[in-house]
Amino acid sequence: MLRMMRNIKYITFETLSKVAPLKGFDRSEPAVVGFSVHCEKIYDGVIYRALLQFSKYFFGMTGKRLIVCTHSPLNPVTQYVIKNIGLKEAEYKERLDSLREFCDLGYHGHFYRKKKEGEYSTINEYSPHSDVAVGQIRQECGWFRDNGFTPRKYIAGWWYLNKDIVLELEAQGFETDFSMRCSGKDTFGCKYLQEDERLPVGDPFILPPSKRIIEIQTVFGPTSHPYRVGQLLGRFMRYGKDRKIYFVFSMHDWDLLIFDREIRASIEFVTRARESFQLSDFNVNELDAIRSILRKKRNHL
Numbered sequence: 198m199l200r201m202m203r204n205i206k207y208i209t210f211e212t213l214s215k216v217a218p219l220k221g222f223d224r225s226e227p228a229v230v231g232f233s234v235h236c237e238k239i240y241d242g243v244i245y246r247a248l249l250q251f252s253k254y255f256f257g258m259t260g261k262r263l264i265v266c267t268h269s270p271l272n273p274v275t276q277y278v279i280k281n282i283g284l285k286e287a288e289y290k291e292r293l294d295s296l297r298e299f300c301d302l303g304y305h306g307h308f309y310r311k312k313k314e315g316e317y318s319t320i321n322e323y324s325p326h327s328d329v330a331v332g333q334i335r336q337e338c339g340w341f342r343d344n345g346f347t348p349r350k351y352i353a354g355w356w357y358l359n360k361d362i363v364l365e366l367e368a369q370g371f372e373t374d375f376s377m378r379c380s381g382k383d384t385f386g387c388k389y390l391q392e393d394e395r396l397p398v399g400d401p402f403i404l405p406p407s408k409r410i411i412e413i414q415t416v417f418g419p420t421s422h423p424y425r426v427g428q429l430l431g432r433f434m435r436y437g438k439d440r441k442i443y444f445v446f447s448m449h450d451w452d453l454l455i456f457d458r459e460i461r462a463s464i465e466f467v468t469r470a471r472e473s474f475q476l477s478d479f480n481v482n483e484l485d486a487i488r489s490i491l492r493k494k495r496n497h498l
């Protein structure tokens with residue numbers, strides 16, 4: 198016992214991340230995984246700098262781009278905050294310009310109905326107001342276009358989707374969505390798709406009612422200790438071992454201030470198990486490969 202305790206003091210966080218078990222991770226085809234960020238608060242200089250630094254680290258470590266889905270400055274709450282802290286829209290744009298050197302910038306929608314200045318209600322199943330959500334998507338995507346950004350990846354705020362939102366995203370040219378998390382539930386406890394309307398996590402599918410948007414499902418945030426991340430991953434890694442599976446991890450931009458060490462250790466964990474994982478930023482080539490798999494499946498039906 199005493200000998201064991203003597204050894205334990207040498208097992209630091211970092212060394213634990215290197216000995217985390219890889220049970221059940223043996224696959225004949227890898228899991229293709231991306232890391233996505235729900236980016237909401239880069240008006241805060243500390244969070245912005247943490248995200249920029251982390252993006253450089255991620256690119257250097259993996260050779261892939263971090264998927265950063267962000268608000269435009271026309272998101273009503275973002276707009277209210279940047280006005281109140283005195284940040285100029287041009288400065289917000291500069292921050293996005295710096296981030297895109299290392300990231301793939303997508304869009305993160307949180308939709309609000311303005312009650313009065315500084316007071317906003319959430320658009321969700323209990324307060325649908327699709328016209329407001331669609332109007333906001335058009336406005337924000339207009340801002341992205343006018344400022345030289347062409348987001349093609351989407352993550353829903355509060356994981357909330359409805360048919361009108363999906364159709365508008367398709368009309369705006371979005372190619373990929375990461376809004377289905379493994380539980381299928383959004384933050385309000387509702388489901389956009391029931392179990393029989395979606396495939397298991399790992400299998401991409403076309404997000405209905407769109408004809409083109411590829412759904413890559415989200416597993417969980419890499420904010421736990423890598424040992425725990427290894428345990429949580431087990432259930433997904435055992436699925437479809439003889440074919441490629443696809444999923445993303447998710448985190449918030451502000452998570453970096455609290456869980457930086459856990460997130461980095463989780464990335465090291467994934468990059469270490471090269472035979473089990475293939476890091477991806479779901480670029481055009483990857484999406485074409487997924488489309489071809491989906492076409493073949495359709496032809497077999």
Ligand SMILES: [Zn+2]
Binds near residue numbers: 305307353354
């Ligand atoms: Zn969000």
